[in-house]
Amino acid sequence: MAEYMNHCNxxxxxxxxxxxxxxxxxxxxxxxNSTFLQNLYQWKQKNVAVVAIQSxxxxxYNLPIDCKYKVLGFDYCGSILDGGGSTCQNCNxxxxxxxxxxxxxxxxxxxxxxxxxxxxxxxxSDFWKIKEREAMHRKISKWVRDIKARQTQNKPxxxxxxxNCHVIYFGSMMAYKIGDQTYNxxxxxxx
Numbered sequence: 246m247a248e249y250m251n252h253c254n255x256x257x258x259x260x261x262x263x264x265x266x267x268x269x270x271x272x273x274x275x276x277x278n279s280t281f282l283q284n285l286y287q288w289k290q291k292n293v294a295v296v297a298i299q300s301x302x303x304x305x306y307n308l309p310i311d312c313k314y315k316v317l318g319f320d321y322c323g324s325i326l327d328g329g330g331s332t333c334q335n336c337n338x339x340x341x342x343x344x345x346x347x348x349x350x351x352x353x354x355x356x357x358x359x360x361x362x363x364x365x366x367x368x369x370s371d372f373w374k375i376k377e378r379e380a381m382h383r384k385i386s387k388w389v390r391d392i393k394a395r396q397t398q399n400k401p402x403x404x405x406x407x408x409n410c411h412v413i414y415f416g417s418m419m420a421y422k423i424g425d426q427t428y429n430x431x432x433x434x435x436x
Contacts, residue, residue, distance in 0.1 A: 321378035
């Protein structure tokens, strides 16, 4: 019976070794992270203490966890090596995949995908759009490098505006056909 008391009461399948005690119930770190976020407000109202069995560092986050958040959108701001990246407004870590979340009061925050998943309780598999943008950014970065390399070698690079896109030529051969928004964002400054 004493051995059972050292295992988590909150684990669904196989109980893990408990690292904390919530009230009088042992809990493991994984369950504490998910349960703690959902139940902290109720535990505070009931004056239930969370006591560490072992001394562990508790992560501090900037955004309150006692309100609901919804995910508004996603963005990929480029590789850190290319000068992209931002800071999560919840955990202060460096991020390149940004989710914009909004709380019940209508205030918006830019956070990383892990924090967005935790705050909104949405599965991160819904963030597939980030992977598409990341692949597109890599492709466009390669195109920009190719154009700059041709320009440094004094090889001809020209642009022609079509109805709803721009066409970039290497000499007389069409190299890339890109939309107006992508052209204005990535290529306008180098051509």
